[in-house]
Amino acid sequence: MAETSDRPATDAVDDVLAGDRVGGPVPGAAADPLVSEPADPGRPRRRRRTMSGKFVAGLVILGLFVLMAAIGPLVAPYDPSNLGPDVLAPPSWQHWLGTTGTGQDVLSQLLVGARQTLIIGVLAGLIATAISTIIGVTGGFVGGIADDLLSLLSNVFLVVPALPLLIVLTGYLPNGGPVAVAAVISLTGWAWGSRVLRAQTLSIRRRDYIEAARVAGEPGWRIIVFEILPHVRAILASSFLFTVLFAILTQVGLAFLGLVDVSQWSWGVMLYWAQSADALNAGAWWWFVPPGLAVALIGTGLALLNFGVDEFINPRLRSNSLRGRAARDSAGGFTPVVRTDPQPSEVQR
Amino acid sequence: MKFLLRRLGFTLITAWAAISINFFLPRLMPGDPVQLMVARLQQQGAVSPNAMQAMQVAFGLDDHTSLIVQYFQYWGQLFRGDLGRSITFYPSSVSEVIGQALPWTLVLVGVSTVISFLLGTVLGAFIGWRRGSWAETILPLSTFLSSVPYFWMGLIVISLFGAKLGWFPLSGGFDQGIDPSWSSDFVSNALYHAVLPAITIVLSSVASWILGMRNMMVTVMDEDYVLVAQAKGLSRLRVLSAYAARNAVLPSIAGFALSISFVVSGSLLVEIVFSYPGIGYSLYQAVNNEDFPLMQGIFLIITFAVLLANLVADVAYVLLDPRTRQDA
Amino acid sequence: MTSTTSGPGAEPVLRTTSLAKHYTLRGRGRRRTVRAVDDLDLALVPGTVTAVVGESGSGKSTVAKMLVRLVRPSSGRITLDGRDAGRMNLRAYRKDVQMVFQDPFASLNSVHTIGYHLARPLLNFGRARRGADVAGKVRDLLQRVKLDPQFADKLPHELSGGQRQRAAIARALASEPRVLLADEPISMLDVSIRLGILNLLGELRDTDGLAILYVTHDIASARYFADRTVVMYAGKVVESGTALEVTDQPAHPYTQLLISAAPDPQRIEIVDVSRASSGAASAPTDGCRFRDRCPFAMDVCRQQPPDVAVTPSHTAACWLRVDESQRPASGREAA
Ligand SMILES: Nc1ncnc2c1ncn2[C@@H]1O[C@H](COP(=O)(O)OP(=O)(O)OP(=O)(O)O)[C@@H](O)[C@H]1O
């Protein structure tokens, strides 16, 4: 097949995807921290306790938006679809974020639209991650022709430009609800995660605990679910966050083109109405700035969270060089010395 | 060599897949949007029998021929460059519409992407090299920029540099008064119009190159060969360019495959915001008019362009990678 | 029909005939074949320990992995009670043949408790039913390897290296196997607890009549622990015999080198021998594979030496053991 695992560029892509380094394997230092070992010995546990500032910042930002999605419709001052007398009014005490060309309240639209935007993003992230787990982990674990075919499939989906394909797809499909939109988006968004997960699976499928599980009579599906998946959690999380970000950006683009149901408020739909009413030329910045800013902020939150996960996977990435080096030493420092037994006397003779 | 051949094989397979998707999509979709569309056209009396025939082949409305025969007919049409007729720009063919729009997009998106890649890679290498220094203050900003929707960035750029400051034209690819030609008047006018969309694309896409390169640099800087090079007392700049950056940039190039389709998708929307006469704007018009032949034709062409860009990246990879160069 | 007797002299339970494993390495452009194991005849007898000794890269782990069918042999046969292993159901085969891995830090999954690790094979091999039965059997297993039953609820990282290796042995015992393959079971452990693990394995051999394959690079521990010793170099057996014969009267120059490198072959607390010297990887694949490092190498050593009986139970593959008049006239063909 055209795509096999021993090609330089593929490997390098996998390295990028996994946030890993270039070149050949480096004993211990770079190879091991990739796989999350939640409770591994010989490796100080304190590293896991330190949550990076980025991670916390990401959590806070996302927490706010989740709150907005949860209570937004309840606290919105107006009905977002209600036409008001003030048309294209700039921000005021009455309308904190001004009004649209038909006098609708922008703040209310923003608050109400958060829910739809987030639901589609998270849903698409979940579906895509499920697909990439099934395809990536299975391919990496099974190997051989099946793996060649599955990775060919994900490579094809990786290079085919998503938006034009989505446009054609949604153009043909009748305007569906959020689930349909999420499903279509996830169809184009799973390949990235699949590649990363496959690379990870390849790197751990020959580990002793996997072979030991085989010897213990474990069937293949149990090895995948109970032995491999727990060790790719960090990658799974990272790929999920990335896909949510992709899904939110993509749905905003689709909505902007009017390819979703534009009577359901979401941030992309707000931008669609702003564009079709030519808010730009009307100088109504308060109409199109808030939804885009919200998207960018939520994306920043996701990216920050993702960096936190990446740094957990690859401690060298931390900004602070001292902390980075210290983490590297404690996390990966590989000592080719026979491990000593801390409590030799505990073995009862 | 073998590597490039394999990449070529992959490209062909992907192209085949895209073409087949294009063929099967309208035939497998629930409901009958195409049928409706054709009926509407016929009512308007805008379709000649000839064009009707071509549409039927392109969309499988002809119930008398089997799917397989249709598939081969479709390939035959493709090889003749026949993508059917556009509804929006009737009686122009899809190929004509694309032929007019494509150069605009190729230049705008191509040049902006190259600029963005180079800029981002150099900046990212520098930041990764000076880990822990003031240079890292760029990182939060990059993070924010990398999550901004491209087209929204376009709106902001227009309202700032166009509407407010009036430095650049708000929309279009050239002034209405000038006829497209290779005259210096026209070219400079077109360049003038391209500045804002180009800035938008660069601003939106540069951040992800910066972040990617920075991460690779940080990782590579700790590798033994870089430490050894430093220990040997080579100049810092030489260590940076010849050892660290060179190895760090390889995955960046390999990762091009991931980013390019994303960048292209974003850029198409930027064209819409600027009413730029490229392929993205044609796509927008096609969507608004339910012009399926045009939509599908554009999907194919964009896919081919992305595949071509990937091949170019592969060649660059082989040229830069010391390992593959040895036996190439 | 299976012999129930155990100890030296009983019928072997597991046998290999001309077993070989060749890996093809696909480097850039050229292909290279690594002959990890060649022409291996081995017989594991109930109630005895057979040691496979060799330096790093000599193919010891490959032998163990072929025997537990994690690695498919390139050629040759494995038979369990005379039945072709390649045709047996994998689970049925592994019910009888189990393995303990070298590194107890790597062979237990850090996310599962010790109890989980033991319960899985008990259920998979039908040795226990879900529920209280499993819990009881897990306790029994822990007791057999002399671990407190409360270890069942602990995660691997809460155990010391020696305790982990005991848990790994308990897991291998869950299926009530007749053959136990132990791949360097003590090399990753602290010197002070190595003896305890070996004694445990020795007890299992005696009480359960287990046929044990003891893989090691430490010939001194083989002398202490094994009944028979097989010395491998670069994938080939160069000498085999009773453990005492091989260590006390080594007949092959390589074995002699191994023993001279060991500080004191009479004692068990041996430091790792010949970890660094891996001439095996680049050894010639024709003739005597040891000849590049052998102080006695002759022209004739370009040809494969025959297995020469030193005593009825002790053979060595070396031209030195062949009477000069019997050696083929050689040296001419040296290309
Ligand atoms: N999967 C594999 N692919 C290619 N070569 C392999 C593979 N596994 C083992 N080898 C090669 O086979 C040879 C024997 O390896 P093996 O692991 O059996 O040695 P060993 O005696 O167990 O060494 P150690 O004492 O280091 O564990 C080595 O040269 C090794 O490089």
Ligand code: SF4
């Ligand atoms: S056969 Fe020759 S080379 Fe090999 S061990 Fe004997 S004397 Fe040395």
Ligand SMILES: [Mg+2]
């Ligand atoms: Mg080994």
